[in-house]
Amino acid sequence: MKIKKNLLDVSKDYIDLNNHFKNSTRNIIRDLLDKIIRKNFYKIIYKNFFINQKYKFDLVLPSKGFSPLSRKKKLDSLKSIKNKKILLLGCGDGLDVISWLRFKPKYIEGVDLLNYSSSWLKIKKFIKKKQSYTKVKLYQKDILKLKTSKKFDFIISDAVFEHLTKLDKTMKHLCKMLKKDGMIYSSYGPLWYCFGGDHFSGRDNLKNGFNHIILKKKNYKEYVNKNIKSLKEEIKNFGAGGLFVKKNLFSKKTGNTYMKIFKNNNLFSVYTILEFCPIGLELINNDKKLLNKILLKNKKIDMEDCYLKSQIVYLKKNE
Known part of the structure; x- marks a missing residue:
């Protein structure tokens, strides 16, 4: 899809910046419960939940079972974000940039296919007031038009990979922008063949x-x-x-295909989480006619693809 550079600004009239700058009490309690109780419980009950995924994964969770802050902390535990350069794909209105500031990266460059210029201006003014340590640049750009001469320690995205119609080509492009010891963090979904894909x-x-x-x-x-x-x-x-x-x-890929594309681009996931869709699972379990209709129309997929909602991956280059 080609989008004109000066596409209508789609920024929201109001964005609550302070709520993204600090972590709420509710999220703190939720993350604590996840760490102490829920994740250990899930490891047991969902141990054999997905049996046809042909790659290693570390954890299976219900939809939205891994909070945004927990995802960021996991990345920071695998490779320190402090003083590093981040490329943020699909930055949207830029609110997510604020939540990365707690890790004190040196530089964040955010791009999006859509125009959120008024939101980006508010974000940059807010960051300048709250924190002068991290330099931030936000602008409209197609990923494939980014200069590969730029190198980043982290390439980060949420809800982007499922929309890449040229996923393999894009991964090749991103690998050129990733430093040798860099990491790609991505969460994407719902996957195409899942409920609401x-x-x-x-x-x-x-x-x-x-x-x-x-x-x-x-x-x-x-x-x-x-x-x-x-x-x-x-x-x-x-x-x-x-x-x-x-x-x-839409990329229209299955979970197995995403992982195959990463492998083909000399990437491997050091930590992988799968989230399933309870609604999709319930629908196909209770309506066998629906399941048969899905599988008849889409012969190359498996029943698991109907409820594998998202993948969360932490990718590194193979040395």
């Missing part, structure tokens, strides 16, 4: 959560047109789902 199906009715992979092209288009909102509303309330559908911005 198009970030759209099921918003009207949960039973329609697999429409993107079972409806005929014409019927799917009608379904989307019936439920899509304005660009502003899509971005504000639906995470730009309708825009992604209209522009067909």
Whole structure:
């Protein structure tokens, strides 16, 4: 998809910057419970939950079972973020930049396919007031047009890889920008064949959560047109789902394929977490006709692909 440089600014009218600068009491308690109780419990009950994933993974969690701060702390434990350079892909309105400041990186460069210029201006002013240590640059750019002469210690993204239509080419490009001892952290999902894998199906009715992979092209288009909102509303309330559908911005890969592409680009994951979708799992368990329809229409996938919602990976280059 090609997006004009001066696309309409899609920034929200109001963003709460202070809530992203400090960790809430609720999140602190949640992360503590996760560390002490839940993760150990999950390791036992979900030990054999995924049996057809052909790669090593370390933990299986229900959807949203690993908080944003815990993900960042995990990365920092694998390689110190302090004084390092970060490339943040799909930075959106820039709020996530604020949550990385606690780790004191030297520099953060954030890019997004969409234009959030007014939000980026607010973010940079806020950071200048709160913390002068980290230099920040935010701008609109296609990942494949980034200069490979720039080198980063970390390349970071959340909810980006599932939208890369040229995933293999993009990984090759990013590897050129990653320092030899650098790391790529990425969480991505919902994966295409999972419930709501198009970030759209099921918003009207949960039973329609697999429409993107079972409806005929014409019927799917009608379904989307019936439920899509304005660009502003899509971005504000639906995470730009309708825009992604209209522009067909999906990699359409299974979990196994993502890991194969990483391997082909000389990358391996030092720590991998899988999150499953309880809604998708319940739907296909309770409706065998639906499952049969999915598998008949998508012959190369496995039942697990219908509820493998996301992967969280910490990638390094093979030496």
